[in-house]
Amino acid sequence: MAHSKSVAPDVRAFLDMIAGQPPFRSLSVADARAAVRQLAAAVDLPADLSVESEDIVLDIDRTRQLAARVFVPPGIAVAGPTIVYFHGGGWTTGDLDSYDSLCRSIAACTKLRLVSVDYRLAPEATFPAAYEDALAATKLVLAAAGTRGVIVAGDSAGGGLAAAVAHELRREGGVLAQLLLYPVVDVAGRGGSYSECAAGFLLEAADMECFIDSYVPDRAQRRDWRCSPLLAESFEGLPPLVLLTCGLDPLRDEGRSYAASCAKAGVDVHFIEAPGHIHGIAMLRRAIPSSQGIIDRACAGLMTLL
Numbered sequence: 657m658a659h660s661k662s663v664a665p666d667v668r669a670f671l672d673m674i675a676g677q678p679p680f681r682s683l684s685v686a687d688a689r690a691a692v693r694q695l696a697a698a699v700d701l702p703a704d705l706s707v708e709s710e711d712i713v714l715d716i717d718r719t720r721q722l723a724a725r726v727f728v729p730p731g732i733a734v735a736g737p738t739i740v741y742f743h744g745g746g747w748t749t750g751d752l753d754s755y756d757s758l759c760r761s762i763a764a765c766t767k768l769r770l771v772s773v774d775y776r777l778a779p780e781a782t783f784p785a786a787y788e789d790a791l792a793a794t795k796l797v798l799a800a801a802g803t804r805g806v807i808v809a810g811d812s813a814g815g816g817l818a819a820a821v822a823h824e825l826r827r828e829g830g831v832l833a834q835l836l837l838y839p840v841v842d843v844a845g846r847g848g849s850y851s852e853c854a855a856g857f858l859l860e861a862a863d864m865e866c867f868i869d870s871y872v873p874d875r876a877q878r879r880d881w882r883c884s885p886l887l888a889e890s891f892e893g894l895p896p897l898v899l900l901t902c903g904l905d906p907l908r909d910e911g912r913s914y915a916a917s918c919a920k921a922g923v924d925v926h927f928i929e930a931p932g933h934i935h936g937i938a939m940l941r942r943a944i945p946s947s948q949g950i951i952d953r954a955c956a957g958l959m960t961l962l
Contacts, residue, residue, distance in 0.1 A: 663904065664932035670699070670943045671857070671934070680746070680859075681866040685779065689749045696754035699943035706730050707760040711752070714773070716792045723774040724793065725752045727763040737805040737832050737962070739763070739770040740797050740821075744812030744837075744936070746867030747778045747786050758811075758938050761948075762835075765955040768807070771797050775817070778871040786871065787882045790817040791824055798830045805832040807958065811938050812907070813867070815839025819885040819914065826893045833961050834897045837938050837954065838907050839914065842886040843868045844878040847909025857904045859935035864906055886914050891921035896961035900954050903931040926957035 663671070680688050707729045714722040741759055743750040752774050763770040775789035798806050808818035808831055815836040822834045846861075854861040872878050881888040897918050901911035912929075919925045930937065930950045937947035 662932050664944075664946055666944045666946050667904070667933055667937075670940060673943070674858070680749075680863045685748060685870075689751075692745055692749040693751070693754045696757070696939055699940050700757050701761070701941045701948070703757045704760040704764050707763050709756070709760070712771075714793050714796050716789070716796075722776075722789055722793055723752060725756070725759070725772045725774075727759050727770040727772070729760075729763040729767055729769075731767050732769060733767045735804060736766075736768045737807050738797055738801045739766065739768050739807045739809050739835070740794050740818075741770055741772045742775065742790050742808075742810035742814030742817040743772065744810065744814045744939075745777075746864070747813045747871035748867055749777070750814070754939070758941075758951075761941075761951065762809070762955060765952055766959060770809075778867075779873075782870075783872040783874075783877055783880075783883050786813070786817055787820055790821050794821050794825065794831070798825075801830075805830050807831070807833045807835060807962075809835035809837075810839065811837035812935065813840050813871070816841050816843075816883070816885060820882050822894055823881060823885055823888050826895065831895050833895050833958060834899075835954065835958050836897065836899045836911070836914075837951075838900055838902050838905055838935055839911055840864075840907060841914045842884045842910040843872050844884050844887060845910070847907075847913070849908040849910075850906045853904050853906050853908065857906075857934040859906060861906045886910055886917065891917045891923060894918055894921065894923045896924040896926075898926045898928070898954050898957045898961065900928045900930065900950065902933040902935055902937060903929060904933060905935040907935060924961055926961060928953055928957065 743755040810818040
């Protein structure tokens with residue numbers, strides 16, 4: 657395997673543990689979704705039950721509702737903004753339950769209310785469905801938060817959704833910051849990390865190709881900034897950004913480029929790269945203990961921007 661010397665020890669132990677498991681792209685949609693739920697239950701930390709939670713329904717319009725889960729941490733900053741969180745999973749997998757522990761952890765670390773949104777998934781709902789759900793949900797939460805505002809956040813595909821929402825709402829105000837964990841921000845291009853980290857690090861480049869094909873099957877749409885925020889015409893006026901990349905992630909280079917584009921446009925950027933770590937570490941905190949400290953750094957960075 658490439659880069660064996662640069663893999664963090666606990667990451668190496670995890671990769672050895674899952675060696676021989678079938679890649680995501682070899683599974684049916686139903687099996688892939690079940691595999692993500694099983695993986696989260698097995699390798700993420702137990703839920704922090706000091707954080708209260710409540711399942712709610714967001715009424716998007718007369719014909720459509722989205723499930724969501726509200727998390728309220730102890731010692732909450734009552735006047736603080738609300739985090740709107742969009743889960744990862746290649747727009748194809750992931751749900752409220754598999755992200756329950758992570759969302760509790762982020763809420764506890766920031767002492768902010770967090771709303772996790774269960775948007776429509778591909779291939780049943782293709783682009784721009786997930787983006788439209790993310791935008792509509794953010795607007796609803798923003799209306800409820802009022803002058804306290806919101807933070808848009810997410811990991812992987814959800815990070816890309818959060819970034820796109822930030823672009824859409826930047827002129828309206830109310831979105832105070834972005835928290836993007838190894839986001840998908842360019843479905844049209846492929847950075848050098850796609851080949852450098854193509855295989856052997858949990859998420860493989862070929863898996864990403866399948867996820868992108870599932871969500872944006874029309875190649876002509878892939879340069880649309882709503883699915884490729886890195887390709888937006890302007891980054892000026894975006895809210896402050898915390899962006900985490902992982903050194904052994906096919907998505908590393910597009911995350912770096914997004915942070916650089918924001919910084920060049922005058923956006924306040926807090927950039928973190930985790931060398932020797934793989935895509936998905938926020939969901940692997942039991943199996944990869946060093947991941948928790950990295951997520952804590954991202955949350956601490958967010959608080960310095962508010």
